[in-house]
Amino acid sequence: MRGNGAPTSARAVSANRILVLRALLSAIGFNHGSNSLQELFEHELGDIYFAEHRMVDAYEEFASNTNDQRLTDLFEEHREQVGEHIERLVQIFDTMGEPPQEEECLGIEGLLAEYDEFEGKDPDPSALDLYNVTTAGKTQRYEISAYESLVEVAKALGNEEAADLLRETIEEEQETLEQLQEQGATFDYGSIPA
Numbered sequence: 190m191r192g193n194g195a196p197t198s199a200r201a202v203s204a205n206r207i208l209v210l211r212a213l214l215s216a217i218g219f220n221h222g223s224n225s226l227q228e229l230f231e232h233e234l235g236d237i238y239f240a241e242h243r244m245v246d247a248y249e250e251f252a253s254n255t256n257d258q259r260l261t262d263l264f265e266e267h268r269e270q271v272g273e274h275i276e277r278l279v280q281i282f283d284t285m286g287e288p289p290q291e292e293e294c295l296g297i298e299g300l301l302a303e304y305d306e307f308e309g310k311d312p313d314p315s316a317l318d319l320y321n322v323t324t325a326g327k328t329q330r331y332e333i334s335a336y337e338s339l340v341e342v343a344k345a346l347g348n349e350e351a352a353d354l355l356r357e358t359i360e361e362e363q364e365t366l367e368q369l370q371e372q373g374a375t376f377d378y379g380s381i382p383a
Contacts, residue, residue, distance in 0.1 A: 230342045231285070235292035237335045238278045243297050244328060245271050247304070251321040256314045260321060260372060267325075267365045274361070277354045284350055296335075300327050315380040322372050329366040333359060 248268035252261045282289040304324045308317065336359045343352040 226342060226346055230339070230346060230348075231287065231290075232292055233335065233339055233342065234278060234281060235290045236294045237332065237339065238275070238282075238289055239291035240294040240297040240328075240332060240335070241271055241275050241278065242291065243294070243301060244268075244332075245275075247301055247328065248325070251325055254308065255318050255321050257318050260318060263365075263368055263372065264321070264325065270361055270365070274358045277358055281351045281354055284348070296331050297328060300324060300331065313382055315377070316382075319373075319376055319378075319381065322369055322376065326366060326369045326373065329362055329369060333362045333366065336362065 245268060248264045248271065252264035252268065255261045255264065279289050301324075304320070307320050312320065336355050340352050340355045340359070343349070343355060
């Protein structure tokens, strides 16, 4: 609905999304060969493709650095699920006739660098358990935001197949985030030296 109560057509909404996305591209100085929405989509797809590959290793590290079996199981389960996320991304690249290509994801790299720095200080095992949950939660939120943005761009491009595949991943990422939040809420904070 428009402000005057008149219904807004789907085409007008889609056109508005494209205008907003192009304005955002211009505002951030995006120019990877062109300012096309398709190029942005491919770039961001490569970014999350890189991030998911990094998270396979990260979840393996979280699992091996955790003393709580419930957390280990959660990290290992999500690590397997990340493989499915990667497969969906490959499907999306395939639908575009493009080979999967990674774009370095500085957001995930930053979060994992913070983790490595903390872990390198040889923290108390319980503190590390909590930090594993915290870092995993941060990466989940980052990935969910990335996937939500990709859904909007896919819809603006009229690529509903990609949008549907991306939504599947968002649901799984949100479910994992909820499990991590539950672990954080029930964590024994008294087990960490003050």
